[in-house]
Amino acid sequence: MHLLKNCKIVLLILFISLSALSLNAQTVAQCDSLLKVGQQATRDKDYVKSLEVLATARSMAEKNRWKKQLFHAINYTGHNYIAMMDYGEALNYCLEAYNLAVKELDPEFEMIALNNIAILYTADKNYEKARDYYRKVYDAAKQGKFKSLGIYLINLANVENILENPVQARNYITEAMPNLKQYWPRSVVAAEMILAEADLLEGKTAVAREEALQLLKNTKDVAYNDIAIPLNEIIVKSYFKEGHYDVAAQNALGILNKKPDLETRKRTFELLAEIYGKSNDFRNAVKFKDSVLSATEELNEVKNGRLFENSRVKFEMQEYKNQLALNQEKEVITRRIIYSLLAFFIIALTATVFILRQKKLIAERNQRITALELEKEKNDNLLLEKQFRENETNALLEQERLKNEIETRNRKLSAKALYLSDRNQLIEDILVSLSKKTKLSKDTSLANQIKTLKSQLRIDNEWDDFITHFEELNQGFLNRLKTLHPTLTANDIRFVAYIYMNLSVKEISSILNITIEACRKRKERIAHKMELPVNVNIFDYISAL
Structure with missing residues (x-):
């Protein structure tokens, strides 16, 4: 079953390859010829034929990678849909042509695609959008100094006139x-017609009319550019603006006698209704307003009919493509049936062996990969466990080191405090001894020395240094103490610091130069101020802060 399925796939691949070989035998000239036929069919409004021929040209260009021919096939297909008023489908083809031009072709093709997008927006009466694209084309053509610059400027000037910017339109035409x-x-x-329109918009009615009349004499070029009716419209509007309503109406009726397309008839009806309204000929004004409504309804019916026609064309195009593909497939099968069967068996056998071998190799490789992944995962887990233990040990060692360091520094602070205490006690003893000797009290020099010794007992700088070192060593303790017990004074906090250093009452009394009994009472008073329960030891309490 699997072998049969593989054989079908191989056969399909062979058919596609042989079809490509057949198309490669075609020439660029044949493709160009098809493109010309498609263009002519569009001019003849035979859109089905044009799309069929262009589809064949596109298929040839895609298979042979002829980028220019592919661009023209896509671009001309878009022209068909613009003519059929299917602007959404037309835009898709215009954008496809533009993307192809940007990626694969010269800037000139990019300009052609952008210009066609602008023409599409003009046909859809989205003039602001059309102007944006015309400007892009103009900028690119001017920068590249392309011969087509003048044509693009005509388009840009025309849309400026439509948007009632005659000064800008005139500048473009001059350029x-x-x-x-x-x-x-x-x-x-x-270009000269656009200048006449600009004159009309600027109020130069006589000049605009004279220019239009002169241009109509050049019958050949007017027909080539298909501008006879726009020139007649300029003449009608010039008479209308001057108040010559009869002459304006006569010329407008002349436009209708030429049997123009439905859009032109609608514009002319609107113009006639306005002319007769200004001349107070209300009967004819109403008549042509009714004609406008009728033309609008007819135009809508045409558009609806075009939608149906477009759908029919698309359906027939798809049928044509399917039939074209089927004919090509039959041709390939007929010419290469024997080679295909032989190639089928060889490739099917080779593919089967190759697939089985690949499956075996893939299974073995997956097995090895799985084993390596498991081993790697195991090693990673062991490594993580080892790192965790090392980090835990290092943390304990660091904690112990910091604890020892704090204890050492606290011992140094205690020693310094005791040293200060001994020094104060010595000074006190000297002062007491000297005070008992009355003879010495009359010695002025000695009295000054005694005064100096007494001043030493009142200096607090070293105590301040002591507190500074204490805060560095026991970071946060004093802040926490002040936060919890804001009623404590600076002397109370110093006393608590000595208790926190685990100094005895005797040692603290010596440091503070007070009696032991006074030291005990002060300790009790501070405990009461801190609102400690009777059964709670102050040292145990502050050690836990």
Whole structure:
């Protein structure tokens, strides 16, 4: 069963490869010929034929990687959908052509694609968006100094007139004229028509009308640019703005006699309704307003019919593509049936052996990978466990070291405190001894020395240094004590610090130069101030802070 499935896959691959070989025998000239036929069919409004031919050209270009031909096939397909008023589908093809141009082709193709997108937005009456794309095309053409600059400037000037920016339109045409005269002489008449429209918008009605009349005499170029009706519209609007309503109406009716398309008829009906309204001919004004409504309904019906027609065209196109693919497949099968069968058996056998071998190799490799992953995971766990134990040991050692260091420094502080106590006691003893000798009290020099000794008993700088060192050694203790017991004075805090250092009452009394009994009472008073229970020892309490 699996072998049969593999054989079908192999056969399909072979058919595709042989089809590609067949297409490679085709030439670029054949593809270009199809593109020309597709363009002509679009002009003839035979959209189904055009799309079928362009689909064939696109298939050839894709298979042979002919980027330029592929671009034109996609681009002309977009033109068909613009003509069929299917602007959403048209935009998809325009964007596809643009992306292809950006990635694979020269900047000139990118400009063509952007210009077509702008034309699409113009057809959809999204003039602001159209202007944005025309400007992009203009900037690229100007930077690259392309011959097509004049054509792009005509498009840009035209949309500026539509947006009622005649000054800007005139500037664009002035810039375009040298290029048009050199490379596109037959398009000069279109540029001059835009200048006439600009004059009309600026209120120069007589000038605009005279320019339009002169241009209509150049029948050949006017027909080439398909601008006869726009020129007649300029003439009608010029008479209307001047208040010559009869002449304006007569020329407008002349446009209708030329049997223009539905959009033009609608515009002309609107213009006639406005003309007759201004001339107070309300009967004709109402008549042509009704004509506007009828034209609008007819236009909507046409658009709805176009939607149906577009759907039908798409359906027929898909049928054509399917039939084209089927015919190609049959042709390939007919010409290469024998080689395909032989290749089928060889490739199927080779593929089967290769797949079985690959499965075995993959299974062995996966087994080795699994074993290595398990071993790695085991080693990682052992390493993590070892690191954890080492970190725990280091933490205990560091804790013990810090504890010993604190005890050592506290002993040094105690020794310093006791030294200060002994010094004070010695000074006190000397003062008592000297005070008993009355003869010596009359000695002025000796009296000064005694005064100096007494001042030593009142100096607190060394005690301040002691407290500073105590705070560095026992960080946070004094702050916590002050927070919990804000009523304690500075002397109370110093007394508590001595207790925290585990000094005896005798040692503290010696340091503070008070009696032992006074020291005990002070200790009891501080405990009471701290509101400690009777059964709680003050040293045990502060040691836990």
